[in-house]
Amino acid sequence: MSIADNLLKYKNELDLAGVKLVAVSKNHPADAALEAYNAGQRIFGENLVQEMVEKQEQLPKDIEWHLIGHLQSNKVKYIAPFIKLIESVDSLKLLKEINKQAIKNNRVIDCLLQIYIADEDTKFGLAFDEAIELLRSEEFATFKNVRILGLMGIATNTALEGQTKAEFQELKVLFDGIKLSFFRKEDSFKEISMGMSSDYKLAIAEGSTMVRIGSNIFGKRVIKHWKTEKE
Ligand SMILES: *Cc1c(COP(=O)(O)O)cnc(C)c1O
Numbered sequence: 001m002s003i004a005d006n007l008l009k010y011k012n013e014l015d016l017a018g019v020k021l022v023a024v025s026k027n028h029p030a031d032a033a034l035e036a037y038n039a040g041q042r043i044f045g046e047n048l049v050q051e052m053v054e055k056q057e058q059l060p061k062d063i064e065w066h067l068i069g070h071l072q073s074n075k076v077k078y079i080a081p082f083i084k085l086i087e088s089v090d091s092l093k094l095l096k097e098i099n100k101q102a103i104k105n106n107r108v109i110d111c112l113l114q115i116y117i118a119d120e121d122t123k124f125g126l127a128f129d130e131a132i133e134l135l136r137s138e139e140f141a142t143f144k145n146v147r148i149l150g151l152m153g154i155a156t157n158t159a160l161e162g163q164t165k166a167e168f169q170e171l172k173v174l175f176d177g178i179k180l181s182f183f184r185k186e187d188s189f190k191e192i193s194m195g196m197s198s199d200y201k202l203a204i205a206e207g208s209t210m211v212r213i214g215s216n217i218f219g220k221r222v223i224k225h226w227k228t229e230k231e
Contacts, residue, residue: 024214027221150191
């Protein structure tokens with residue numbers, strides 16, 4: 001099946017479920033993203049700043065770009081002018097920098113807090129208590145140019161469906177608690193970004209509002225990054 005065929009299959013399924021599709025074009029050339037764009041897709045996810053900036057320059061300007069990978073504070077400035085949603089906010093320090101760059105660009109930048117739900121050392125994200133602490137902090141209350149739309153999580157890469165399901169349930173419970181405690185009056189706090197190619201159906205069953213699908217749409221990732229990003 002072509003990229004366009006794959007895309008349309010997901011778009012139809014997810015539209016019916018009322019779930020947003022983030023097409024993860026990382027490690028695929030801009031042409032691949034353009035094929036999905038021409039089939040009607042508008043939301044694209046990338047995990048590296050440089051790759052996103054290159055594609056943003058080449059591709060149509062009505063694309064909504066979501067950053068889904070770990071973001072270093074010193075790189076926020078490159079995406080601040082155009083980013084639609086930063087899904088991977090994992091510290092107060094990062095949020096402070098996003099707020100600063102948003103002010104410079106005279107805009108509000110929408111964000112999700114990335115929550116650590118997996119049973120793996122390699123994933124970034126805030127622990128539950130760290131997320132609460134961030135939201136309670138006096139400094140957070142001063143950030144007027146960022147808006148938190150919800151939470152994001154990456155489940156453990158496992159064939160054990162019970163575990164994946166439990167991790168998604170934990171994220172949903174945390175979302176409900178945070179909504180009640182901090183965002184009860186804010187209708188904009190409504191997104192739970194969870195689910196990828198291998199587990200999106202489970203995620204939707206547990207309350208996902210936004211799934212991030214890469215390989216099932218674009219195939220195996222083809223661009224190799226010879227230099228891995230260093231802190
Ligand atoms: C790569 C990536 C995805 C997409 O993964 P697939 O398994 O290719 O669908 C989703 N979310 C994040 C955070 C990713 O880095």
